[in-house]
Amino acid sequence: MNEKRSEQSGAARTGVRARGGSLAPGSVVGDGRYRLLAQFGIDERAGAHLWRARDGQLRRDVALTLLVGDPADAESARMARRTLERAAHAAKFSHDGVARVLDVLSLGSGITSSEGLLGVVVTEWTKGTDLIDLVAEHPVAPLTAARMVQKLAEAVEQAHHSGLVLGLDHPQRLRMTSDGALRLAFPGPLPDATLRDDVKAIGAVLYLLLTGRWALPGGPAAIPAAPHAPNGRLVPPRTLVPSVPQELSSLAVRTIEDGGHGGIRTSAAILQALGQAAAVEERTQLMKAQAAAGVKAEEDDGTVWTTKKPIKDKARRRKLALGVTVLVVAAVGILAWLGMLAISFFQNDPTSGGPPINVAQPTTSAQAPPPSTQAAPPPSTQTGQAQIGAAVAPSSASVYNPDGDGDNTSRAKNTVDGDPGTTWRTDQYNQQFPTIKQGVGIVASFDNPINLAKVTIAANSPGTVVELRAADSKNPNLSSTRVLGTATLNGQSTDITLPQPTQGQYFIIWITQLSKTGGKYQSQIGELTFLPAQ
Numbered sequence: 001m002n003e004k005r006s007e008q009s010g011a012a013r014t015g016v017r018a019r020g021g022s023l024a025p026g027s028v029v030g031d032g033r034y035r036l037l038a039q040f041g042i043d044e045r046a047g048a049h050l051w052r053a054r055d056g057q058l059r060r061d062v063a064l065t066l067l068v069g070d071p072a073d074a075e076s077a078r079m080a081r082r083t084l085e086r087a088a089h090a091a092k093f094s095h096d097g098v099a100r101v102l103d104v105l106s107l108g109s110g111i112t113s114s115e116g117l118l119g120v121v122v123t124e125w126t127k128g129t130d131l132i133d134l135v136a137e138h139p140v141a142p143l144t145a146a147r148m149v150q151k152l153a154e155a156v157e158q159a160h161h162s163g164l165v166l167g168l169d170h171p172q173r174l175r176m177t178s179d180g181a182l183r184l185a186f187p188g189p190l191p192d193a194t195l196r197d198d199v200k201a202i203g204a205v206l207y208l209l210l211t212g213r214w215a216l217p218g219g220p221a222a223i224p225a226a227p228h229a230p231n232g233r234l235v236p237p238r239t240l241v242p243s244v245p246q247e248l249s250s251l252a253v254r255t256i257e258d259g260g261h262g263g264i265r266t267s268a269a270i271l272q273a274l275g276q277a278a279a280v281e282e283r284t285q286l287m288k289a290q291a292a293a294g295v296k297a298e299e300d301d302g303t304v305w306t307t308k309k310p311i312k313d314k315a316r317r318r319k320l321a322l323g324v325t326v327l328v329v330a331a332v333g334i335l336a337w338l339g340m341l342a343i344s345f346f347q348n349d350p351t352s353g354g355p356p357i358n359v360a361q362p363t364t365s366a367q368a369p370p371p372s373t374q375a376a377p378p379p380s381t382q383t384g385q386a387q388i389g390a391a392v393a394p395s396s397a398s399v400y401n402p403d404g405d406g407d408n409t410s411r412a413k414n415t416v417d418g419d420p421g422t423t424w425r426t427d428q429y430n431q432q433f434p435t436i437k438q439g440v441g442i443v444a445s446f447d448n449p450i451n452l453a454k455v456t457i458a459a460n461s462p463g464t465v466v467e468l469r470a471a472d473s474k475n476p477n478l479s480s481t482r483v484l485g486t487a488t489l490n491g492q493s494t495d496i497t498l499p500q501p502t503q504g505q506y507f508i509i510w511i512t513q514l515s516k517t518g519g520k521y522q523s524q525i526g527e528l529t530f531l532p533a534q
Contacts, residue, residue: 008322009502012163018135023039023116024036024430024431025037025042025429025431025436026212026435029064029066029115029117029120030055030111030122031056031112031341031519033055034053034054034055034056034120035054036052036053036358037437038051038052039051040172040186041130041132041170041172041220043170043172044218045190045218046188046190046191047067047069047076048065048067048077049065049066049068050064050066050073050172051064052063052125060125060241061125062102062124062125063099063123063124063126063185064122064123065120065186065187067117067118067119067120067121068117069116071118076118077118080106080118081118083119083121083189083191084106084119084121084188086167086193087104087187087188088104089164090164090166090187091104091367092161093159093164095155095158095159096151096155097151097154097156097181097182097184098155098183098184099123099125099184099185100124100181101187102119102124104119105119105121105122106119107119112395113364118123122124123187126175126183126185127506128177128178128183129175129176129408129409129411130172130174130175130176131171131172132207132223133208133408133411134176135208136212138212139210140209141243142210142244142245142248143282144209144244144279144315145179145209146206146281147180147183148176148180149202149205149206149209149274150275152181152183152202152205153267153270153274155184157271158166159198160198160267165189165193166184166187167184167188167189167193167197168184168201168205168314169190169193169200169204169216169218170218170220171204171205171214171220172220173185173187173188177409182205191295195267196265196455199217199264199265200255203215203252203254203255203256204252206252206274207226207237207250207253207256210223210237210241210252211237211241211244213427215252219252232305233257234253236250236251236252236253238245245277245281245284245457247280249278251264251270251273252266254273289368293452295427298454299402302526310338315377388454388531389453389532389533390531391530392446392450392530392531393416393418393530394416394445395445396413396416396444396445397412397416397442397443397528398412398442399424399440399441399442399443400440400508401441407425407440408424408425408427411423412442412525413425414526415444415509415525415528416444416528419526419527420458420527423459423526424442424524425509425522425523426440426522428520428521429521430519430521432521433511433513433514438512439510440510440511441469441508441510442509443471443507444506444507444509444528445474445505445506448503448505449504449505450503450530451501451532451533452484452533453497453531453533454495454496454498454530454531455485455495455496455507455529455531456493456496456528456531457487457489457493457494457527457528458493458525458527459489459492459493459523459524459526460492460524460525461489461497461514461525462489462490462491463488463513464488464511464513464514465487465488466486466488466496466509466510468483468484468485468486468496468498469481469483469508469510470482470484471506471508472508473506474506483497484496484502484507485497489523501533507530
């Protein structure tokens with residue numbers, strides 16, 4: 001997946017250079033105001049390059065839709081002007097499902113022809129995860145997908161009532177926010193986009209969440225295209241993923257395909273159909289949960305049921321009779337022995353009662369042993385070296401990035417979920433730290449302070465250099481944190497053992513150097529294990 005994204009980004013940058021531009025992390029656009037940080041995709045249909053950037057004047061992250069082209073090409077310039085006009089109109093639109101347009105730059109008004117750009121749409125940055133990462137491991141659960149798309153459809157319905165086309169028919173223009181909602185993060189509709197295109201895009205997004213495939217033309221190379229039957233019809237999601245409910249599968253196809261009976265052509269119609277399909281799926285899940293709970297209750301009521309008849313086996317019956325006889329004889333012998341002990345206990349013979357005991361004087365057996373015979377303390381106590389205790393799980397983990405909004409913030413929890421197979425990874429960079437920023441990391445928070453002695457990092461990112469830092473809060477200034485140890489990741493697991501245990505409630509795994517693969521820089525962490533001193 002990362003290789004495909006790298007190839008795509010490389011192709012995008014090559015296209016920019018061919019037109020005279022030079023877009024790469026660290027370069028600036030818009031009269032030097034916006035410094036490019038990381039590219040998040042490219043919509044080839046419009047030459048729109050999607051970037052996260054840093055606003056040098058307001059010191060905040062923003063999203064840039066860069067329209068790349070040759071100013072001498074009259075048709076390209078006309079199309080870019082149309083896109084910028086539509087984006088400017090969208091600046092008046094306000095909805096949680098659409099990033100707010102902050103500025104629109106055009107030739108002679110914020111950008112120059114030497115930049116190789118025809119225009120720039122500046123919007124607020126949307127924290128979260130892009131759709132490629134969201135479906136990279138597995139499709140989204142049907143009910144969750146329906147709810148996510150329902151929120152996006154509400155934004156489309158409100159925009160269409162205002163006469164606006166949003167232009168969300170490309171998956172890399174969308175991001176999932178930290179609260180699980182879909183949002184148009186890179187507005188800038190194509191010059192000829194229509195209201196119908198927005199509706200079809202909603203169906204395509206639903207199809208993508210359910211199957212991991214994109215059903216409209218012009219999608220990114222990182223996402224497989226949806227298959228079609230020999231008759232040219234779109235293969236329903238349920239055919240690819242049998243767990244998809246029939247209602248949602250049919251809804252996705254009816255929304256995307258043109259013509260035929262039962263097609264969905266308006267945002268209001270798809271919003272109503274989504275609500276009904278989500279309600280049906282929710283009831284289905286509820287009934288399954290209740291049925292599972294009933295089966296569980298029956299299994300746990302203590303009743304033993306059997307439909308087998310007793311086996312008539314003479315040999316087994318003889319063995320059973322012999323075993324019972326042995327048990328009876330053993331029981332009689334034990335009872336006889338206990339009776340003899342009782343008789344002996346109540347005899348008056350003084351010799352049978354043991355030696356006389358003077359209750360006024362303690363026996364020597366009760367006296368404390370001399371110092372020389374006392375047990376020696378454990379070796380760790382004698383040497384002063386702390387022993388490692390059992391691992392303590394943090395209450396939460398989040399991305400720590402004092403230079404911006406963080407990388408893949410929604411996946412930070414994967415580093416402390418107990419499963420090394422689920423990972424968090426940084427953004428992909430074209431230059432090594434600290435060219436773009438000082439670094440990035442994960443801050444682990446504990447409900448109560450622990451006496452940390454060792455951290456184990458499960459990661460497959462050789463060459464990554466990390467620092468273990470202690471902090472006094474969840475979002476501290478980097479200068480206020482303390483370095484406890486450093487390590488270079490190598491192999492599947494790397495340990496950072498502290499010379500002396502450190503008491504603290506917040507610890508940061510701070511990446512100062514990224515792993516390099518194929519000319520790109522990116523690191524990932526599978527699991528963080530925190531081991532306190534005993």
